[in-house]
Amino acid sequence: MYALIVPASTPFVLLAAVMALSWWEDRVLPAPPADAPAEAPFTPAAPAQLAELSRVDTALTGEVAGR
Secondary structure, three states, rough: HHHHHHHHHHHHHHHHHHHHHHHHHOOOOOOOOOOOOOOOOOOOOOOOOOOOOOHHHHHHHHHHOOO
């Protein structure tokens, strides 16, 4: 019977652990000082430009022609 209870209760135990850590973070950890500057908002960098890919059909045609 315990073999059925343990796997079924695992998600609830994990949820309780996450909720307890959240409570602990809110209540127990010290708050930052009021005069501390706020974190700058995250701004992602511009997306990288991809190199132009060579045409597959041209490369295959050249390979086949060389045989």
